[in-house]
Amino acid sequence: MDLSFSKEEEAFRREVRAFLEDNLKGDFEKLKGRGGPGDEHSFVEERIEWGKVMGRAGWNCIGWPKEHGGRGVSLNEEVIFNEEYVRAGGPGRIGHIGETLLGPTLIHFGTEEQKKRFLPPIVSGEELWCQGYSEPNAGSDLANIQTKARLVGDEWVIEGQKIWTSLAHWSDWCFVLCRTDPDSERHRGISYLLVPMDQPGIEIVPIEQMTGDSEFAEVFFDGAKTHKDNVVGGVNEGWKVAMGTLAFERGASTLGQQAQFERELNLVISAAKENGRARDPQIRQRLADAYIGLRILRYNALRILSVQEGADLGREGSISKLAWSNWHRDFGKLAMDVLGLEANIAEGAPYELNLLQKAYLFSRSDTIYAGTNEIQRNIIAERALGMPKV
């Protein structure tokens, strides 16, 4: 066991650092520490620009194989990249859905044509992706999706509704789970379609969250179209592909998320020092607990990242979502308790919230989206611990 990095890896670190120092400034200065979950809708245009700058310098998709435009870096280098990106205050990666979800899915399941068409603009930061999985009646029960696609000539024609789609307004493409066999049930008869967003058959309606912001949207498909070749992994084979997408996430990118958490924690520590609650023994305990918890998220991630490529992620892999969402939820409460009465006062009317207030409110969705805590616990019990379904 070794938590330090080799000389070569440290050289890579310097390279990353130099790029960020040279580029994350000027017009991009204001992006520092912005974006990411809860703040995903902030500075989107500028972050798209930033994504292109990254792409031109070859810093998008660095973990992808070289043949697909990546750098093929090791997991350790990914860790280093994330550490440095965060240390520099790099903004929430606008292209992360393409880079971490769609890209790996195409690399694994896509046709040569699909790879050729779709991977390069992800690497360059030219095209953004969003995810079309959840529906109003298919949340925890994802297999209940009702959005339908039928082949009309050379095109899939899509009818239905997706929900909780983030960055839908800015995305060029969406990967959409559709029922392509009208007589099918549950996870059979579903296809994984790639659908262009800029077309008349698609309407995007923002969902106002309790923060007053609209990070998520509903996406209505009313005769939306995509070419018949834009199906990944075969017609009616989409469930397998969708589940595969989830498995590609090894967690290097969670280090970026942890960095956001660390920034938030530092804000709270500063606030506590300033308002004197850093002397309150209860608050001290809870701040220490939050600090320990964040360390644990990091070491959990490092353990997962140290698993050999292709090997089972093990029990520790299964707890990741539950662990970070609970951490963030508890942290949000702590942040408000540190602020005390001031926690209820917004920065400005009508509802201009500071970052801690946003984190507090937004963290309540952390335990819900991408598999509620309850679903996560089912999955842990059934898959990691082998407990029976019924």
Place this chain on the structure above:
Amino acid sequence: MDLSFSKEEEAFRREVRAFLEDNLKGDFEKLKGRGGPGDEHSFVEERIEWGKVMGRAGWNCIGWPKEHGGRGVSLNEEVIFNEEYVRAGGPGRIGHIGETLLGPTLIHFGTEEQKKRFLPPIVSGEELWCQGYSEPNAGSDLANIQTKARLVGDEWVIEGQKIWTSLAHWSDWCFVLCRTDPDSERHRGISYLLVPMDQPGIEIVPIEQMTGDSEFAEVFFDGAKTHKDNVVGGVNEGWKVAMGTLAFERGASTLGQQAQFERELNLVISAAKENGRARDPQIRQRLADAYIGLRILRYNALRILSVQEGADLGREGSISKLAWSNWHRDFGKLAMDVLGLEANIAEGAPYELNLLQKAYLFSRSDTIYAGTNEIQRNIIAERALGMPKV
């Protein structure tokens, strides 16, 4: 709303107090504060004597109607009795199973002959009862009982096994749920039999608990017999009777239990003052929390006791078991945290524990017996909140 008592009630209080002052002394002095859950096996013989003294003076079963040997006192007077009993250090009532479970059941479901035969010795403290409900494979799932009784001539002949029976060694009678229809399933075909304990067909095997004590026992029925008339509420109608038994408990006696908790809490407060942990801000918070929780148990009970006779106990009635068992469990942990390193040191070898250590260990059974926390939550959700079974 009024939390005080009337003049007449206060006069009753003085009467109770005088009886206890005059009688709970001398040989009975050592019983003060002993007995009760977790200590039920202590000073049993002496507590039986004490129960007879109570009975001779008319202080057993005071809530029963006068026609059945009780005093027919009001719930308020029951509350006062319990307060005074506890204030005086009255020992755990050895006859409580007869007084609070079997007696009310017979009064409601029993024949005249049964009432005449069984109620007087409960009132006088001459006969003790134990409960034969749970079995190794019928715990949470009580309807799964397998103990069988068949009528042979004038007698029921019983085969099977009961478990978690407290005071089995000292009891004269046991009320036993038996399957009397061999082809029946679940809660049909069960009868509620009254079975004498002193007979060759019954074997009692103590269960050693983690405290090293044996408060509970297994009871093996191997051709045990009871007269055919000793069935309550009709043959194959026992489930209704058993469920009725549970409903008779209004909670006046829980005030006695709370008094035990209060004694324990006072021990912890003293210990904290003595070892300095009363100055530890974390411990102070938790002690206050325990104190608040105990207050709540009391006010919960008073609310339930204020419900008109015969009326639905309401939502508050459903949470009683969950509330007190969780309180006691958390209290047990707090007690040990207050003792610190000393918590692990027994009073004597090999395993002589102090009252707090016993409370700590025994409280782990509180959340299990008489309906686990999980079963309690099911019941609350389904019965009090109307949530569906499946």
Place this chain on the structure above:
Amino acid sequence: MHFRFNEEQLELGRAARRFLEVESTTDKLRAAFGSDELYDAELYRRIAEELGWLALLIPEEYDGLGLTAVDLMPILEEMGRSLYRGPFFSTVCLGVNALLLGGSAAQKEEILPLVAAGEETLTLAYSEPHGRHEIDAIETHFEERGDEFVLHGVKRYVLDGVSADRVIVAARSKGSVGEEGIRLFVVPGDAEGLTRKRLPTLDISRNEAELIFEGVRVGRDAVVGADLDGAALLESILDRARAALAVEQVGGAERCLDMAVAYSLERKQFGRPIGSFQAIKHKAADMLWKVESARSIAYAANVAAASDDGLLLRELASSAKAYASDAYFFCASENIQIHGGVGFTWEYDPHFYFKRAKASEELLGHADFHRERVARAMGL
């Protein structure tokens, strides 16, 4: 000993629910959001005139009903349930209680009939920008100049501080420290030298304000509780308000439970109502456990308030405020979780309760503050 509502109190509660279910809805809350209107004055007038709730605590000699903190509970519970936004709590639980405990005959005679009729609202300004709840943390001070008192300082987080017709303000004699030198004054909302600023709040169901006192002058007749220990008086007022707030919190918490259960029966996943899953049922059971426990201690605190048992009230008010705060927060949180995705949208109601729960938790003192207070009452 009888620890239930009587029939009149039950009917008061039922009437309050019928009224507020229609008049104090989250739709109205959403609609009012962002406007300059602090609260629905017409609704407040109806509460005073049609329902008479403002008169409830006020003695009959001052045109009131002469009832007690216990009789107020059914209304507070329903206001908690419905997130009522008007200045009822500030006027009655803070203002009226302050005058009842410390007001001079002249003050009561002048002010209470106006309050009972809904013509004037009150509030209490005690918290300050540092946000500490200990009495000795008060920094706002007064100087005695002949027959006048001159007030300086900043009060913050003042409930309905902008709209209140009169503000009862807690200050200390200049140069005093600790719990010495504390005095209360009743100050007209439009007094010269008093600047009032509305604070934008996360919880939009309650108004908070900052009040800046820059040489506000009041006469000797403005002193509340001239013969009393000011710190003790203030604590008594706050304890009554804490007991009252706890009841309001119970109402809010129970509404979260009811909302969660209702949604769990309606929302289907995996072909069945999510309320049939044990994970959801057990959450709901825990919510009920906490709601009913909070109710028991909150009711007991108000019985103590009604019977003027100050020492018991102190302990029970803190117990109730501590427990009810945690219970409300728990229920509001689980309500969001049970609602799943829609639970964190503006469109659905859970977030309003989640925010009010958090704001109420801090109001009049956090649970930690109150547990420490209980520890002291226990002799620790």
Place this chain on the structure above:
Amino acid sequence: MHFRFNEEQLELGRAARRFLEVESTTDKLRAAFGSDELYDAELYRRIAEELGWLALLIPEEYDGLGLTAVDLMPILEEMGRSLYRGPFFSTVCLGVNALLLGGSAAQKEEILPLVAAGEETLTLAYSEPHGRHEIDAIETHFEERGDEFVLHGVKRYVLDGVSADRVIVAARSKGSVGEEGIRLFVVPGDAEGLTRKRLPTLDISRNEAELIFEGVRVGRDAVVGADLDGAALLESILDRARAALAVEQVGGAERCLDMAVAYSLERKQFGRPIGSFQAIKHKAADMLWKVESARSIAYAANVAAASDDGLLLRELASSAKAYASDAYFFCASENIQIHGGVGFTWEYDPHFYFKRAKASEELLGHADFHRERVARAMGL
């Protein structure tokens, strides 16, 4: 960066499990209960001779294997799983670490080979009847008399204190206060003036003792860390022990999880395994979450120990001890609850873990103590 065991370490863990599953069973624990035998000396001898675990941390020059805290982890985890009762932890994690960090060349030369061979056991006596874990709370003192030191005081809760062949005792220079004047001495277990008393323990899987020093005399050669700051040395030893204990706790916690899952698959109620109920599944999931989290931080603490990063170790040892204590207690508690009725019997195993979890929680400092220590490390 590679944060997994290597193949040798994995094999060490597998071997330890195979061995301890047979040799360190709860049946043996039950059978030994009540006897005067403190531990199974024959088993200890085999651990030393056949398995060589005692030699693991000891440098090769003293007949050891020269491995690190990381290599020790697989063994500690398995000892935690199997509730191993012998004086391994006290000898290696307290005693050997003390000598490695502060021992003179002569001490190491004399003692370590004996330890490696299993011929002598060690322990560290630092806690006292007041039970406080702060170094400045040490009251046992020494007086310097010529070339001798004379020790007076009472040590309590000393692991394996009765059986240890040598006791490393922490004392302060008479009259000193705070963290000044702390010194460690290695004292023979049978020294004159030293009375050792076995303490009856709730957790019967670990031995504790009271050691009374009444004028125990040792020479200058008994000083451990003569050139070092005694308080800092003691903290370093304790931090290594805390990191080690956290790993042991992880092993125990995981055993509770495994036991609970196995029982939940076997026990049927309502016609199905109780492990199919969501309430049980979710408990198990929470247990796994805590076990794996505890493992991550415990491993990290030992990496810091192995790389001699004192400052990081201090923070991580406290983090690991705090988290692992809570996690173990949680898992041990839930394991009882999942077992239901049989869970609180002597006959089934859960109670042994429940007791060891509580005892371990206090050992080397409660979670609250360690969180406060982390708060300081954070600059709070």
